[in-house]
Amino acid sequence: MEGDPTVRLRVFDLNCWAIRYLSKRRQERVRLIGDMLRREDFDLVLLQEVWSEQDYSDLMEKLAGCYPFSHYFRSGVIGSGLCVFSKFPILDTLLYQYSLNGYPYMLQHGDWFCGKSVGLVIIKISGIIFNVYVTHLHAEYCRKKDTYLPHRLVQAWELAQFIQHTSKAADVVLLGGDLNMHPEDVGIRLLRGWTGLQDAFAEATRFEGCKNGCTLVPDNCFTDKSEMLPFPLGIRIDYILYKAISSFTVKCEELKTTTGTAPGMDIPFSDHEAVMATLHIQRQGQAVGATLGTAEPALADVVIEARMEVSVGLRAAQRQRYFSGRMVVLALLLLLLQAVAALGMLAGLGAGQPFPKLSFCLLAFLAFGLLVLATGLHLFHTMEVKMLHGTEEQLWMALRALPARP
Amino acid sequence: MEGDPTVRLRVFDLNCWAIRYLSKRRQERVRLIGDMLRREDFDLVLLQEVWSEQDYSDLMEKLAGCYPFSHYFRSGVIGSGLCVFSKFPILDTLLYQYSLNGYPYMLQHGDWFCGKSVGLVIIKISGIIFNVYVTHLHAEYCRKKDTYLPHRLVQAWELAQFIQHTSKAADVVLLGGDLNMHPEDVGIRLLRGWTGLQDAFAEATRFEGCKNGCTLVPDNCFTDKSEMLPFPLGIRIDYILYKAISSFTVKCEELKTTTGTAPGMDIPFSDHEAVMATLHIQRQGQAVGATLGTAEPALADVVIEARMEVSVGLRAAQRQRYFSGRMVVLALLLLLLQAVAALGMLAGLGAGQPFPKLSFCLLAFLAFGLLVLATGLHLFHTMEVKMLHGTEEQLWMALRALPARP
Numbered sequence: 001m002e003g004d005p006t007v008r009l010r011v012f013d014l015n016c017w018a019i020r021y022l023s024k025r026r027q028e029r030v031r032l033i034g035d036m037l038r039r040e041d042f043d044l045v046l047l048q049e050v051w052s053e054q055d056y057s058d059l060m061e062k063l064a065g066c067y068p069f070s071h072y073f074r075s076g077v078i079g080s081g082l083c084v085f086s087k088f089p090i091l092d093t094l095l096y097q098y099s100l101n102g103y104p105y106m107l108q109h110g111d112w113f114c115g116k117s118v119g120l121v122i123i124k125i126s127g128i129i130f131n132v133y134v135t136h137l138h139a140e141y142c143r144k145k146d147t148y149l150p151h152r153l154v155q156a157w158e159l160a161q162f163i164q165h166t167s168k169a170a171d172v173v174l175l176g177g178d179l180n181m182h183p184e185d186v187g188i189r190l191l192r193g194w195t196g197l198q199d200a201f202a203e204a205t206r207f208e209g210c211k212n213g214c215t216l217v218p219d220n221c222f223t224d225k226s227e228m229l230p231f232p233l234g235i236r237i238d239y240i241l242y243k244a245i246s247s248f249t250v251k252c253e254e255l256k257t258t259t260g261t262a263p264g265m266d267i268p269f270s271d272h273e274a275v276m277a278t279l280h281i282q283r284q285g286q287a288v289g290a291t292l293g294t295a296e297p298a299l300a301d302v303v304i305e306a307r308m309e310v311s312v313g314l315r316a317a318q319r320q321r322y323f324s325g326r327m328v329v330l331a332l333l334l335l336l337l338q339a340v341a342a343l344g345m346l347a348g349l350g351a352g353q354p355f356p357k358l359s360f361c362l363l364a365f366l367a368f369g370l371l372v373l374a375t376g377l378h379l380f381h382t383m384e385v386k387m388l389h390g391t392e393e394q395l396w397m398a399l400r401a402l403p404a405r406p
Numbered sequence: 407m408e409g410d411p412t413v414r415l416r417v418f419d420l421n422c423w424a425i426r427y428l429s430k431r432r433q434e435r436v437r438l439i440g441d442m443l444r445r446e447d448f449d450l451v452l453l454q455e456v457w458s459e460q461d462y463s464d465l466m467e468k469l470a471g472c473y474p475f476s477h478y479f480r481s482g483v484i485g486s487g488l489c490v491f492s493k494f495p496i497l498d499t500l501l502y503q504y505s506l507n508g509y510p511y512m513l514q515h516g517d518w519f520c521g522k523s524v525g526l527v528i529i530k531i532s533g534i535i536f537n538v539y540v541t542h543l544h545a546e547y548c549r550k551k552d553t554y555l556p557h558r559l560v561q562a563w564e565l566a567q568f569i570q571h572t573s574k575a576a577d578v579v580l581l582g583g584d585l586n587m588h589p590e591d592v593g594i595r596l597l598r599g600w601t602g603l604q605d606a607f608a609e610a611t612r613f614e615g616c617k618n619g620c621t622l623v624p625d626n627c628f629t630d631k632s633e634m635l636p637f638p639l640g641i642r643i644d645y646i647l648y649k650a651i652s653s654f655t656v657k658c659e660e661l662k663t664t665t666g667t668a669p670g671m672d673i674p675f676s677d678h679e680a681v682m683a684t685l686h687i688q689r690q691g692q693a694v695g696a697t698l699g700t701a702e703p704a705l706a707d708v709v710i711e712a713r714m715e716v717s718v719g720l721r722a723a724q725r726q727r728y729f730s731g732r733m734v735v736l737a738l739l740l741l742l743l744q745a746v747a748a749l750g751m752l753a754g755l756g757a758g759q760p761f762p763k764l765s766f767c768l769l770a771f772l773a774f775g776l777l778v779l780a781t782g783l784h785l786f787h788t789m790e791v792k793m794l795h796g797t798e799e800q801l802w803m804a805l806r807a808l809p810a811r812p
Contacts, residue, residue, distance in 0.1 A: 077785050091810075097505060169575070
């Protein structure tokens with residue numbers, strides 16, 4: 001490809017659903033993914049939910065021949081799950097961990113433990129600097145009452161700002177990942193409007209795959225059928241987005257998604273479908289400047305809408321902080337009362353014993369447990385309030401700065 | 407200043423030591439700082455340890471006339487403590503929270519609760535784009551046995567990388583803050599070597615202030631005299647660093663530090679001395695390219711040294727993760743044993759009662775407490791291992807990429 005003024009880049013993106021002990025037929029599927037990647041010979045592979053570093057090492061070993069360069073982004077308790085395989089040398093990397101990512105006590109959801117992040121790898125192909133971002137945003141567990149929406153919006157905003165601030169020296173920006181947002185959701189409109197990123201699915205000259213480019217489809221044997229009921233065709237939450245920054249143009253020649261089972265097997269690669277884009281990058285005669293985002297008035301509406309959702313989240317977080325603060329005071333009062341009673345007993349003031357020892361001890365146990373729990377909750381919700389407040393303010397600042405945007 | 411091809415910029419930096427309920431004569435000092443800032447009329451003010459948002463609001467109100475633009479960076483439980491006041495419009499901001507920042511259980515140190523970060527504000531003066539960074543790294547509580555060194559090194563590396571990746575479109579980069587590192591420490595050599603930032607104190611044509619530019623001096627009535635014993639002249643841990651990126655040159659005409667008490671008062675502004683730089687920025691005839699960092703072989707040595715320290719921290723974190731993991735298993739076994747004994751008693755298998763109820767209950771309480779504590783520790787140290795491992799790998803990557811650096 002070296003020396004060629006135009007570059008054709010084949011990009012692969014997949015949420016691999018490779019959670020140790022939980023994902024069905026994980027090792028078998030990771031093997032299948034590795035075999036397919038070796039066979040298909042893409043230029044750039046962006047994977048999410050590779051939670052086990054062993055799975056990453058296995059993939060790296062298998063793919064060393066065709067993708068000699070790779071990077072795994074470590075974060076959180078479990079890891080970010082993000083990794084990149086590349087045919088071209090990775091010049092530099094940077095990780096940005098989102099400041100909000102669900103709640104540690106929502107163990108059944110577990111997003112908090114993953115330290116959700118955006119990873120940046122910088123790659124140079126034929127003299128063209130590519131800033132490649134891979135990310136995975138907080139899941140949406142209930143679309144009707146999506147309590148995580150403010151957190152996901154904070155993430156979408158931080159992602160947009162991280163891309164804007166780190167891509168100034170890039171020629172081309174690529175973003176791949178599971179954004180956990182439908183194409184019309186406010187978060188994705190904010191991300192695209194603010195950064196000017198284009199949707200490979202919408203721009204593709206040719207498309208082949210699941211209807212409407214869906215990447216979570218009821219036909220996939222691993223998807224939760226009850227969750228898919230309102231969406232008989234499926235939903236599109238995995239994306240490849242791109243833009244040219246300097247004197248280049250990017251065109252999506254072809255977009256594909258996987259459909260059905262892996263070739264010759266009875267299972268698909270993952271519970272998500274993979275997205276595969278063929279991009280055509282060409283140098284222009286003169287600098288075209290940054291790709292423009294959404295037109296200013298429309299973008300202002302999106303920023304206002306996003307800010308409103310963040311404000312709703314802020315008020316909920318403030319209520320929870322207040323509630324947990326009251327619990328702390330309650331637990332302290334209970335402990336104080338018990339201490340006074342115990343001291344009274346020791347000093348022989350009480351006539352007889354007001355409580356049996358066991359109940360007294362259990363109550364102290366309960367009060368202490370409540371104190372620890374409530375303090376933890378209070379600290380967490382204080383941080384949540386700070387970050388939501390900060391984002392609300394930044395969106396306000398963005399709104400004011402909009403008219404001055406190039 | 408508009409229209410002038412050269413810009414003279416007066417920058418003020420101070421760690422304000424404004425911790426609610428803990429810092430001595432806090433409100434009085436914040437008032438003094440505000441009065442002085444209004445009187446001195448700087449162009450740019452970078453403050454750290456303004457933990458109370460009320461203090462920030464008071465300052466903002468007082469300084470609205472001479473510094474109409476300001477930003478407060480929110481993060482962590484208490485807040486980042488970072489804020490910026492500016493004569494010139496702030497075009498955009500970004501916050502990067504360091505991935506490691508001490509331990510939540512080290513309550514007496516409390517750094518963890520501050521969510522230590524680096525804040526970026528972008529300012530345009532006479533057509534020159536300034537990327538201004540303000541930060542505060544983890545404190546050093548014991549220089550001889552500095553258990554926080556690996557965390558501070560991770561922060562220094564993340565700071566260096568954040569600056570490198572976000573300043574590509576800037577003309578001039580400014581960094582001010584309390585780095586909690588002596589000028590010869592490996593962290594500051596890594597930061598300066600990797601970014602090419604210049605030390606205003608070392609480059610200043612004129613200097614006036616504490617000897618050697620020290621910012622933590624024994625003469626200050628708020629400093630801990632016992633901590634200063636090995637350093638009779640004081641230490642320099644607060645910095646203003648800068649570099650020109652595109653077709654500009656930056657020169658430090660004058661550097662000053664505060665000395666002694668605030669004018670007409672019996673107390674200084676803070677336990678730190680303020681750093682004040684007068685910078686002279688001039689457009690060059692042709693692009694000078696990025697200021698070069700430390701020469702490659704010397705920088706390689708610094709990266710190797712930093713990586714070694716991070717590795718030491720990684721092994722310590724791995725030991726703590728292992729130890730806390732064993733505690734989890736122990737607590738689980740204890741609870742299991744108790745459950746079996748309790749079931750045995752309920753089924754009437756035991757002849758009589760092996761334990762008095764109270765002791766049994768207390769033991770269960772202890773085991774449960776141990777389980778919660780050990781699980782929390784294990785999760786925390788798992789994250790710590792991930793981040794130290796990630797940084798170790800990134801430093802290794804940096805080392806390999808060094809020969810290809812411009």
